[in-house]
Amino acid sequence: MLEQTRQDASSPWHEGELAMQRSVGVVERMDGPGRNFLRKAMPEQHRAFFPMLPFVVLGAVDAKGDVWATVRAGHPGFLASPEPEILDLTLSRDAADPADAGMEDGDAIAMLGIQLETRRRNRLNGVIHRTEAKAFHVRVGQSFGNCPQYIQPRSSAFVRDPDLPTAMAPLHSGQFDDRTRRMIEDADTFFVASYVDRDNGERQVDVSHRGGYAGFVHLSADGVLTVPDFPGNRFFNTLGNFLVNPKAGLVFVDFKTGDMLQMTGRVEVLLDSPEVATFQRAERLWRFTPEAIVLRPDALPLRWSVPRDL
Template sequence: MNYHPGEIQVQERAGVRDIAARKNSIYSEIPLAAKTFLESQPFLILGAADDDGAVWASVWFGTPGFIKVEDSQHAMISGFPDSQDPISLCLTPSNPIAAIAIDFATRRRMRLNGRIGEIQPNGFQFRAEQVYSNCPKYIQAREWTLKEGPSIEPAAQALETLSEEVVTLVNKADTFFIATQHLQYGTDVSHRGGMPGFVRAEDDRTLVFPDYSGNAMFNTLGNAVCYPQAGLLFMDFDSGSLIQLTGTVEILWDVTPFAHWFQGAQRIIRFHLERGIITSHAMPLSWSTVQYSPANPSVVVES
């Protein structure tokens, strides 16, 4: 297993370099089990950077089968994001891209990192370079169904600061995704989960959240110590809204000032907003009542 210098730097500081060095679960091809899993999903999380270097995370919905694995290196993703989605500016041939297929109901997830291949009239090709799964830790269990009744047209609103609506949705979130990029080693998008309150707004341009014990690989933080640009995606499972934020992150190694909020935090991540977008009525799926992961540490929610 090869890591880039940023990942190694964080692994060493966290004291898990030996554990990380023993990881050998990353494939350079899409295994058969991954093909079956990918093709059964109704949505896909994506992460990529635009020409200005801003990193964005997004989610792409489709009828199961909209992800079609063509061979061991390529998957075809049908459809395109709405033109208001910032990720639409990132879809250019050879641009690094990352994806997560996640089944909340079974707490399974599959990650793919690679590059954009051909852009076709009905979608684009994902050229996989790294394929691997993660453990179910911190994934909240939910089941999806298609929304019934007439659909409501999505409505997007640009953000320069964290509005009151955004702060309310973020403060009750139990799940989000973070995309990062290393200019030499590619893009990554990863899942973050915890009890409601595990993401907090410090002010109208700043969020903080804990970094819990994970797989010791530190793909996200390894990218961030070299290139701090990051994109966050929040899916509000109650309202169907999506929040996409881009900015920079910093790693706070001293958790003491936050220990009363975040039990089990090994580091704190502070996100500084540059701009964003909130899109209402964006998800064509309805979600069942959440079942929180038993691995979630406690958080203190202040009234």
């Protein structure tokens, strides 16, 4: 499937995204949106949006090539855009966060700004320029918005100063225990990071939201996650990345406790599995096999309400 896409060199989409679009017959229809919506700079509404947020979702790649997703919090204003091509982050290094290893000067990074209470979300990716441990800025490679589908609306509040780290140590493991299994099986939301290395040598990282009713992710007895892919915008950023580079980083947040469950591992995309019929509304599935798991109790200084009815 991927070989068929190499003729589309001028497309705004990479070969994996094109392969996914071709699988559902929308390559021509998605060419225009790709050229119009994948911007090299943030529009004004995005520049105004990011400074309002008390947290941001990040995707980063460590020195081994493993990709991690994380959630980092700060007082609103810790994200700022001094110009359309730049997003500044006032964010200290965090050795407890496995994603932090991929946030060096010159590293590629992805960001998702999401406001759960209003169901707004905007994404960007780019390259880090870092001159100090407490801050860096990102030069935008791509900036684009997403629709509010599958976002469970909930409000948040700080329970401690976001500049004060938790006193609880991270727990590293190669498998899930009862506690981490419950975090996955009860979840209605998680975030996923992925990446590709483009033909021009640039690394393109992505991080995105996945949501559904509580229990929408299936966790098998052997620790493999099966995730339904619901109808969406047909960009296929995440699944397209998986076809080219079958690596993923997932993060689940316990919205009641601030615990974070982070994992990195390998992915398989299932385009026509008969198992899809067991997941309501799903169009296809993907499977994730974790290779490293990190539970970080009380990692986030925020607590969220239960989801409101849509």
